[in-house]
Amino acid sequence: MSAMDTPAKRHGLSDDDLRDYVTGRANATLVESVERALFETPELLDEIMAFEAMHRGLAARPRSGTTRVRRPFSWASATGYARAASVVLALGGAAMAGAWLDDLVGRSGPAAPVGNLPIVVLSPLRGAESAVVVEARGGAFAVEIAIAPPFASRYAIEFRLGETTTLLIPDLAPLGEGTLTAYVPGGTLASGRYVLVVSSAEQGMRAEQVRFDVTLR
Amino acid sequence: MEASVAALGECSATILVARIAAGDAAAEQELVRRYSRVVLYVLRRRVGDIDLARDLHQDTFVLVLTRLRAAELREPEALPAFVRQVAMNVATAQDRRTHRRRTDTDTDAIEAIADDAQSALDVVERNECFDLVRRSIDALERPRDRDLLVRYFVDLEDKPSICAALGLSTTHFDRVLHRAKARLRALLGVSTTAEEAAG
Numbered sequence: 001m002s003a004m005d006t007p008a009k010r011h012g013l014s015d016d017d018l019r020d021y022v023t024g025r026a027n028a029t030l031v032e033s034v035e036r037a038l039f040e041t042p043e044l045l046d047e048i049m050a051f052e053a054m055h056r057g058l059a060a061r062p063r064s065g066t067t068r069v070r071r072p073f074s075w076a077s078a079t080g081y082a083r084a085a086s087v088v089l090a091l092g093g094a095a096m097a098g099a100w101l102d103d104l105v106g107r108s109g110p111a112a113p114v115g116n117l118p119i120v121v122l123s124p125l126r127g128a129e130s131a132v133v134v135e136a137r138g139g140a141f142a143v144e145i146a147i148a149p150p151f152a153s154r155y156a157i158e159f160r161l162g163e164t165t166t167l168l169i170p171d172l173a174p175l176g177e178g179t180l181t182a183y184v185p186g187g188t189l190a191s192g193r194y195v196l197v198v199s200s201a202e203q204g205m206r207a208e209q210v211r212f213d214v215t216l217r
Numbered sequence: 218m219e220a221s222v223a224a225l226g227e228c229s230a231t232i233l234v235a236r237i238a239a240g241d242a243a244a245e246q247e248l249v250r251r252y253s254r255v256v257l258y259v260l261r262r263r264v265g266d267i268d269l270a271r272d273l274h275q276d277t278f279v280l281v282l283t284r285l286r287a288a289e290l291r292e293p294e295a296l297p298a299f300v301r302q303v304a305m306n307v308a309t310a311q312d313r314r315t316h317r318r319r320t321d322t323d324t325d326a327i328e329a330i331a332d333d334a335q336s337a338l339d340v341v342e343r344n345e346c347f348d349l350v351r352r353s354i355d356a357l358e359r360p361r362d363r364d365l366l367v368r369y370f371v372d373l374e375d376k377p378s379i380c381a382a383l384g385l386s387t388t389h390f391d392r393v394l395h396r397a398k399a400r401l402r403a404l405l406g407v408s409t410t411a412e413e414a415a416g
Contacts (some may be wrong), residue, residue: 015394016376023373034261039297042255049258050398055370058354117279140272144281169310173302179289181280183273183307 011037015051022052040107078105117142122212133215140186145198147210150178152200157182159214160195191216234293237285248285249278252300259301263308273311277304354397361385362393369394 001108013034020026021034039042118141122135131217134141147155155174159167167188180198196212228236228247236244256277261270280303284290290299354363361383368374368382380390 009374015391019370019373027372035301038255038259039252039301042251045255047398051370054366054397058367058370070267111371111375117276119283121281140276142276144284167313169313171309172306175284175290175299175306179284181284181306181311182281183276185311213316 006047007037007041008047011044011146013037013044018048018051019055022055024049044049049124054078067183082094083208086097119144120214122146122214123148133217135217138183138187138191141184143182143196143214145180145182145210145212146207147174147178147180155200157199158197158199159184159189160197161192166190166194189216220341229294230296231293234290234296235283237282240286243287245282248300249283253278255288256300256304260304260308263305264311269311273304273307277307280307362397364391365390366397 011033017026017030020030026034034048038048038076041192052167118134118136120132120141120143122132122145127157134151143157145157153173155172156168156170157172158165158169167184169182169184172180172182193213193215198210198212198213233244233248233251237248253274257270257274260273260277264270264273265370275328277300281300284299284303288294364386365379365383368379369376374382376387376390379385380387
């Protein structure tokens with residue numbers, strides 16, 4: 001690695017790539033490339049944050065000189081940044097300027113995860129034998145489903161209540177060796193007895209399915 | 218035996234995964250330290266709300282650690298991809314929930330109201346965000362260099378067309394861009410690469 005390397009360059013990402021990522025112009029392939037690089041080299045985030053700050057700050061700057069046609073820019077997604085920045089700037093001082101960045105990305109140190117997320121482990125055998133009871137109490141929970149043998153690279157999970165699909169989570173990738181982990185946000189599902197269906201359309205018109213009987217309380 | 222978090226700072230994903238599977242709490246802390254900012258950033262970008270992103274960030278690490286404690290990651294070198302995939306799956310589930318809520322209501326009317334409310338706030342926030350970056354931009358002595366940055370970051374023009382319009386070489390373009398990034402990163406208190414420091 002040379003002294004001239006940056007995390008972006010080590011991953012073959014150009015300035016244009018980073019700019020397009022932070023401005024939302026990147027296509028799905030580029031987004032995936034940038035984010036894979038981010039997880040491989042978390043230091044890349046500093047570079048991306050500099051681009052993002054530059055983009056937002058310049059867009060907010062009064063224009064001078066010749067007028068050019070400006071492409072649409074949505075500030076809707078910038079609210080969190082700007083609100084945090086406003087607090088920092090109200091306090092004043094360059095030393096404080098990094099705080100809004102810290103707030104955004106948790107630089108100050110993450111809280112240690114608290115293991116209070118119920119995780120329900122399902123297997124096809126268990127699903128065939130009996131109902132599983134989940135004590136979610138309206139909060140978030142996760143289900144881990146062993147897909148053995150795996151029959152697709154992408155799956156969808158449905159929670160069905162009677163004839164109605166109450167929750168559909170599409171395009172889930174299995175983690176590791178054929179284990180599917182699905183996150184169910186809090187407040188999504190009411191108490192009741194559901195049929196949980198794991199399926200994939202990759203095999204053609206006739207989707208394979210794995211079904212579970214899940215009761216939520 | 219548990220290693221200290223500091224000692225684990227540079228260890229490979231393979232070692233980290235093995236230590237977590239062996240019950241090393243320091244290794245769990247190192248995992249969170251290593252990926253926390255990136256997970257939070259990517260989640261915030263996906264869900265658009267920092268508070269929600271924090272909740273999903275927490276749940277992502279619960280899921281990741283649960284799997285790693287159970288030694289279920291068969292390819293430890295794939296740890297970065299694994300953490301990312303868990304975060305993406307968590308975000309996908311959240312997206313679905315948000316989408317379902319929207320279809321249950323008159324979304325056009327609600328979004329119109331939200332846009333109106335947002336616009337007033339934006340005026341204030343734009344001015345404040347401007348102050349933060351102004352220090353970096355105004356330090357550029359040449360108006361042409363400032364114009365270059367606006368064309369690139371705001372007008373989203375391509376580098377070749379900017380260089381042609383301003384009569385610049387790509388080398389000069391890169392130099393201005395790197396100087397501006399280095400200055401801004403110094404303001405934000407993040408590390409500067411050797412290249413950017415050299416300007």
